[in-house]
Amino acid sequence: ACCSYRLRNALHPLWQSPLSIPGGSRQSPINIQWRDSIYDPFLKPLKICYDPTTCLHIWNNGYSFLVEFDDSTDKSIIVGGPLENQYRLKQFHFHWGAINEWGSEHTVDSKFYPAELHLVHWNAVVYPTFEEAVMEGNGLAVIGVFLKLGAHHEGLQTLVDALPAVKHKDTVIEFDVFDPSCLIPSCPDYWTYAGSLTTPPLTESVTWIIKKKPIEVDENQLEAFRMLLFTSDGEEEKRMVDNFRPLQPLMNRTVRSSFQ
Numbered sequence: 315a316c317c318s319y320r321l322r323n324a325l326h327p328l329w330q331s332p333l334s335i336p337g338g339s340r341q342s343p344i345n346i347q348w349r350d351s352i353y354d355p356f357l358k359p360l361k362i363c364y365d366p367t368t369c370l371h372i373w374n375n376g377y378s379f380l381v382e383f384d385d386s387t388d389k390s391i392i393v394g395g396p397l398e399n400q401y402r403l404k405q406f407h408f409h410w411g412a413i414n415e416w417g418s419e420h421t422v423d424s425k426f427y428p429a430e431l432h433l434v435h436w437n438a439v440v441y442p443t444f445e446e447a448v449m450e451g452n453g454l455a456v457i458g459v460f461l462k463l464g465a466h467h468e469g470l471q472t473l474v475d476a477l478p479a480v481k482h483k484d485t486v487i488e489f490d491v492f493d494p495s496c497l498i499p500s501c502p503d504y505w506t507y508a509g510s511l512t513t514p515p516l517t518e519s520v521t522w523i524i525k526k527k528p529i530e531v532d533e534n535q536l537e538a539f540r541m542l543l544f545t546s547d548g549e550e551e552k553r554m555v556d557n558f559r560p561l562q563p564l565m566n567r568t569v570r571s572s573f574q
């Protein structure tokens with residue numbers, strides 16, 4: 315299985331083969347096999363404290379669209395869960411498919427969701443900058459939230475309404491008040507494991523916290539993601555879809571659950 319992963323990574327157009335990551339032993343994303351996850355009673359509830367006024371802008375970086383936050387203070391942080399320090403919110407972004415059958419990066423019992431939200435935080439208690447934290451084993455904490463097709467999501471709609479303004483790569487729009495807590499399910503249950511960034515430089519610096527419950531979004535909202543472009547204005551248009559990395563081998567890791 316491992317070699318097929320290597321082949322898949324090597325063949326996949328968007329990704330460096332793991333052969334170029336020295337000793338890639340904790341790569342992401344992975345399949346979460348529910349029955350193999352281990353309940354850890356010592357895991358604390360995750361505490362999420364976001365200040366909506368720290369929101370800055372939405373940016374199409376040519377791979378996804380990022381909502382970026384002012385991370386110069388501890389105004390928007392997470393603490394608890396599997397984390398030893400508090401971590402500062404820097405940005406959130408999504409991964410999605412061309413159709414509803416796939417799109418998420420992580421899978422649960424080999425099931426794909428149509429999209430996955432990543433809220434990216436960094437350990438500003440220990441490291442002076444995000445760029446340094448990205449290189450350290452305990453540098454980042456990313457909350458993953460699955461999106462499933464269902465009811466209209468009011469909170470997401472304010473974001474969707476702004477997407478036409480960032481259709482092309484390297485476009486930005488001011489977005490100055492948004493509370494990403496509205497995108498996180500109220501159910502406290504999560505899985506957690508030690509992993510990596512899912513885009514280059516693929517550094518093994520992420521404590522993943524994957525929420526068990528998905529949020530519901532409707533078809534129009536998923537279609538709004540799919541009308542974004544990988545390409546800059548004036549280039550031949552390439553729709554921004556299927557911006558997820560292939561599954562990576564679990565290797566010598568266990569996935570812990572905060573619930574029984």
Ligand SMILES: NS(=O)(=O)c1ccc(C(=O)NCc2cccc(F)c2F)cc1
Pocket residue numbers: 432434444445448456510511512513514515
């Ligand atoms: N999909 S994900 O949640 O795993 C993910 C999260 C963040 C980043 C990122 O910040 N990349 C830019 C980057 C990378 C390295 C160093 C940097 F300074 C930097 F900005 C990439 C992937």
Ligand SMILES: [Zn+2]
Pocket residue numbers: 407408409432512
């Ligand atoms: Zn991501």
